[in-house]
Amino acid sequence: MSRTWFITGTSSGFGRLLTGRLLARGDRVAATLRRPEALDDLRAAHGDRLWAARLDVTDAGRVRDVADEAFAALGTIDVVVNNAGFGVLASVEEATDEQIRQVIETNLLGSIHVVRAALPHLRAQGHGRILQVSTAGGQTTYPNFGYYHASKWGIEGFCETVAREIEPFGIGLTIVEPGATPTGFGGALATAPTMPEYDRTPAGDSRRALADGTFPLDNDPEKIARAMIDLVDSGEIPLRLPLGSDTYRHVRESLVARLAEHEAHREVALSVVRDDLVTSG
Numbered sequence: 001m002s003r004t005w006f007i008t009g010t011s012s013g014f015g016r017l018l019t020g021r022l023l024a025r026g027d028r029v030a031a032t033l034r035r036p037e038a039l040d041d042l043r044a045a046h047g048d049r050l051w052a053a054r055l056d057v058t059d060a061g062r063v064r065d066v067a068d069e070a071f072a073a074l075g076t077i078d079v080v081v082n083n084a085g086f087g088v089l090a091s092v093e094e095a096t097d098e099q100i101r102q103v104i105e106t107n108l109l110g111s112i113h114v115v116r117a118a119l120p121h122l123r124a125q126g127h128g129r130i131l132q133v134s135t136a137g138g139q140t141t142y143p144n145f146g147y148y149h150a151s152k153w154g155i156e157g158f159c160e161t162v163a164r165e166i167e168p169f170g171i172g173l174t175i176v177e178p179g180a181t182p183t184g185f186g187g188a189l190a191t192a193p194t195m196p197e198y199d200r201t202p203a204g205d206s207r208r209a210l211a212d213g214t215f216p217l218d219n220d221p222e223k224i225a226r227a228m229i230d231l232v233d234s235g236e237i238p239l240r241l242p243l244g245s246d247t248y249r250h251v252r253e254s255l256v257a258r259l260a261e262h263e264a265h266r267e268v269a270l271s272v273v274r275d276d277l278v279t280s281g
């Protein structure tokens, strides 16, 4: 069955791969991006099955306009992929105010704008699903990525809430969590002047690993795009889809540690309940 997709950040990486694969198999794509010329080859190859619009997801008004235009032009949109995003590679002290603002405005607020712009249309058509591209770093953390984590943990909390709110309307939401993958992401990382105080800390170690190319990028971007399409084709709507051996391992370690810490504080958690509500035993 052919579907219609709305995807943000389609100039490179996962967004571009998804767009190419979907067009190649006969689906329609409303591709949004900051540099429309990046899709010239796909436009030439696939004609009007590719609908494209210039969009910077930090512009909430423009996000609404483009979503309205896409639904009007294409009639139905079955899948919305919130993919646009980038990372800041800097310790919490090193990053600049502008980098902090930009990563939150793009990864967190930009994704929120897209969900809010799409929902009235998805509700009106009575079906649809949202794929929110997060990361392993939406459930675990790495030194130097504090602001990226703030944006991605933030969008995961938002998405958990939205998923419950929209399920009664026949709309599904899945948070997709790729691990480290060779796309344009590494080259687009924003960096800040480094502070020597962090050289001999985990933040310094991680910065050196990224700089000297020893940071492992173990996942295949084509396979990640395929897994996202396969998920939609399967009809399954898990809340989260982990993708990558690093995602599987690191998120698992984090969840186990968090559960252990949670359980270790059971007594103190229960100790603050009001006396009139405490039952014996």
Ligand SMILES: NC(=O)c1ccc[n+]([C@@H]2O[C@H](COP(=O)([O-])OP(=O)(O)OC[C@H]3O[C@@H](n4cnc5c(N)ncnc54)[C@H](OP(=O)(O)O)[C@@H]3O)[C@@H](O)[C@H]2O)c1
Pocket: 008, 009, 010, 011, 012, 013, 014, 015, 033, 034, 035, 055, 056, 057, 058, 083, 084, 085, 086, 087, 106, 110, 133, 134, 135, 136, 177, 178, 179, 180, 181, 182, 183, 184, 185, 186, 188
């Ligand atoms: N690659 C990884 O290791 C990895 C791992 C986990 C999660 N992710 C996530 O995967 C998503 C896609 O990243 P990628 O790996 O495919 O990297 P990528 O190749 O750099 O692609 C990122 C895309 O987002 C776009 N973008 C950035 N800021 C934008 C904005 N304000 N408005 C509209 N588009 C914007 C970029 O457009 P321009 O070309 O105009 O800059 C580009 O098309 C991101 O959300 C990222 O956090 C990546």
